[in-house]
Amino acid sequence: MPAKMPLDAILAALFPAGHAVTVAEGLITGEGPFGDGRLVVVGIDGDTALGVEGALMLSRAVLDAVKAGESSGSRAPILVAVDSDSQRMSRRDELLGLNECLAHLAKALLLADHLGHPTVGLIYGHSAAGAFIATALATRVLAALPGADPSVMDLPSVARVTKLPLEKLEAMAASTPVFAPGLDNMVATGAVHVVLDPGQPLDAQLRALIADLPPGDIRDRLGRERGGRPVAQVIAERVVSQARGT
């Protein structure tokens, strides 16, 4: 597996003229000059687990960007950069309503998108489960860098839950992208739209993505085309067409 590209290097490549993006306790916020305007960056760095405080801090940053867009009339693109753990697993987080906080973060990103902010996810390290859904997966388009390692659950844990031998799961994982961890499988599923080329300027690649945003949610189509989710699009379309019929 290629090495993970560090956040510093990513930011340097995105903002050749410098930026005001900071990382505090693993939470990324800030912005920098981008093309004619600015690029807002939020995210998670350093394999950090996302808890209630972190989710609300990121959602605050997203809503601030939306507010700025309201007043300026210019909808800045929002980049959600992720190298995270899963959601923080603790009694306290659940007690305080982690599901609401994560959903709120996702809703903030979806609202930004709805109001015209281009939203782009960038997974450059690990991410999993609720943290992934609330961040990078809540953007219009999700890009990855080689070395990214998204997953829902690692294979030993899958083995424990499904009571299948690890060796068998490993063998199955080689041919079945639908359950196995790893970037290639998330690409095949359609969750990750594109893998960027670290050898080319990142800012240009990002600008190209923003210029050519898909019109809506095309992840199930990608999943069918790439073979990682063979039937989802067909089923969803069948539901839509039956619902539209009388």
Next chain:
Amino acid sequence: MESLTFRHTTQKALPGTKREAIIGVVASGNLEVLLERVLAPDACEIAIETAINGYGDVWEAVVADFVARAQPGGLRISVNDGGARPDTVSLRLLQGVRLMED
């Protein structure tokens, strides 16, 4: 997993006009039964997908008793089984037939 199919000839068609019904849930020790009125009035086909291998003769007996008792002529019955006991299978089959008779 094991697939089993049984075909029976019945003495009569199952009364009622309902085209389709489903009962039960696939879970441990439980099953779902999908009934469709798509066959000739004296024919019944029962296709089973079961999670537990090696009980073909028990299924055969359960199905034969069910057909003799319910006379489900005209029905194609499809079963997804999560390892239900024979009495649960019989019960679900009868519950399904009752829905089709409505």
Next chain:
Amino acid sequence: MAVTSASADPTRLSWYEASARQRVAAFLDADTFQEFVGPAERAMSPHLPLFELPRAFDDGIVVGRGRLDGRPVLVAAQEGRFMGGAFGEVHGAKLVGLLRAAGAVTPAAVLILFDTGGVRLQEANAGETAIAEAMRAIAEVRAAGIPVIGLIGGRAGAYGGGGLIAGTCARLAVSEGGRISVSGPEVIETNKGAEEFDSRDRALVWRTMGGKHRRLTGGADAYVADTVAAFRQAALALIDRAPAFDLATLEAEQARLEARLARFGACRDGAEIWVRLGVNDPDAVPAMTDAAFAETVAGVPEASHDAR
């Protein structure tokens, strides 16, 4: 308490006990439900056979249209007993398709009857992606002015991605048995140890993520008895009280959740939070009858809001 005969009024059916199909049939106006991609279409999981696992004709979710007090609605109901109601490829695609259809058919509401442990591990990537798709679709449906209402009272609760989808809905109704959470108690215990969360302490589980706790803290907007009729009444009331999906709502939610962390961030237990919310006898909350609990909720301003 329900002491009913087999032929009793189906709306008195226990929500917790009922199957997804029973819930839908008894929840909607009688005989109005029309299913999309029904069981006879045999839209089953293409992946479960690899794991030697049995499939279900509906992949554990029922979707379709019907009427609620005469108003047209779209409805999805998860079957918590099949694979824990978990999101697989087909399961998730059916929900996503229903939500996308809402934009075209403009129902009075979309109702999601949650009963899920989250992502189906055997189809984890498909399930996780479908959850993201569903959340995006809900945002679009809500932005179009159509309320999306979640109902939670099944045996599997609303866990994992299910908890996130629930948090994306405009309104939520929950019963005592309903649980809403991201990580389940067993998952937390497995990862962090029994000192962090003893999953066998059921009372603790419910104080942490159960229906009463969620209602008192504003994590759900209605608390209902465990009957289909009660959920139906709650859904009808919530449809007309759904907040808009706009900046004002999300700013209000941001403030609401920040205030929650500030006030209760140091609490270790649900009962501590209830005290700070002004509940006189927090130890009595778990055993409270539905009526007494409704009275308690009425005295807690934080429980009711438009910030979701």
Next chain:
Amino acid sequence: MVAWRNERAARDARLEAGRAFADGKVVAAGSVTDLLEAVLRPGDRVCLEGDNQKQADCLARGLAACDPARIHDLHMVQSGIVLPEHLDVFETGVARRLDYSYSGPQGARIARMLYGGQIALGAVHTYLELFARYFVDLTPHVALIAGVSADRDGNLYTGPNTEDTPTVVEATHFKNGLVIAQVNEIVERVPRVDIPGDRIDFVVEADRPFYVEPLFTRDPAAMTETQILIAMMAIKGIYAEYGVRRLNHGIGFGTAAIELLLPTYGERLGLKGQIATHWALNPHPTLIPAIESGWVTQVHCFGSEVGMDRYIRERPDVFFTGSDGSLRSNRAFCQTAGLYACDMFIGATLQIDLMGHSSTVTQSRVAGFGGAPNMGSDPHGRRHPSETWMKAGREAQIVGDPALMRGRKLVVQLVETFGEGLVPTFVERLDAMELARKTGLELAPVMIYADDVTHIVTEEGIANLLLCRDADEREQAIRGIAGYTEIGRGRDRAKVEALRARGVIRRPEDLGISPLDADRSLLAARSIKDLVHWSGGLYEPPAKFRNW
């Protein structure tokens, strides 16, 4: 000259040795092992109170920690092998011989240790049988018992779980033995005196409250349609048919379903007051709806049940309670009541053979007996009539002068044809016989012998074995309700139909019951929470049964 006081002198010597670790009668929890090493002698018969529920766990830990060089080859004579420590003592050599009754939670380990020869097994008893032997040839030298509280004089309050304690103390104290009690707390004055202080030699204040397992709590949420169907058949085909008023229930889901159907299905059949009024039974939470609906006149208990204490206190018309208000249970008396004063025992089992012998033993588990064989036997010492008993007697009577007829106790096995994991309940040969062969037991551990069984109820029907006139009929009656097990499929269909025509076999439809009506909505309570509601909030279920 013959010495007549050797035992008394030995007892006094033990007492004296023990006093070094006591303040009066009171011993600190940390000194238990020292105390035991002082008072025990190699080869002693020791009763370590392990009841069905209440466990002298602090004393068990102390005993397990004894130095096997000093204390060894003990002969344990106790009803329950429940805690790991109960078997640890055999691994260290502290104990060698064992006579016991019940070993549910340790059933697998005890089987391994029996096969491995680590335990010299005397016998697996029924409760009453073991209690009886305490007074004849298994009298303990030392008894280690458990109670809720004691005063400094040793007056003991057992709490609602009195269970075996009076019997054990009676046999030990009055025959020169030493009694050591662990209590949760030492108090100025006990709520009531269950055991007078002069029968208690040492009192240990335990480091934590004694362990009690909620053995009798069956969650209505887990009851299946099949169990409900079987319960409906039992109520209509047996309780109503024989007018069974005085009875004992086993602890399975089937009988719990019956308890929950009394106020609904039973009410509908007009049976209130006609059946199930007087009970020998632990305080089953699932009996609450029937009690609250006025079905139950009285209940005597073997022991208590976790969470039921407050409820019982508020229902003294129904339960036996002390002057302090809490339940007074007594296993020996309740077993006797079940044996002689009940007209029916109904319970489940794991295996039934073609004659109707039943056993809960499998080759990998030796669960022991507990009380079922007493309850589930027809006592030849009974001399009082009842309608139920006489009707059963008439059905069984085939020869002789009717004036010399005696009644029969109903012994009913309530089973599903397949158990967990599709394991058939009906078998050609009981696993118990293989176990007996492998471990060299003289008696196969049969739970209930065929000649005691009067009825078997499965989801397929009721077999009335009283009406069977020969072994072949009996076999076909059993095959005829054995469903799709190999035994069931091996039936002679013509013979089975003939038995059905005679009423020996009755199918649900013969009883006017449709399997399609067996619905969970018939249960008076469908969850533990419902039981709490029925009890008016008095029932306090343990955490693991809560869903709120």
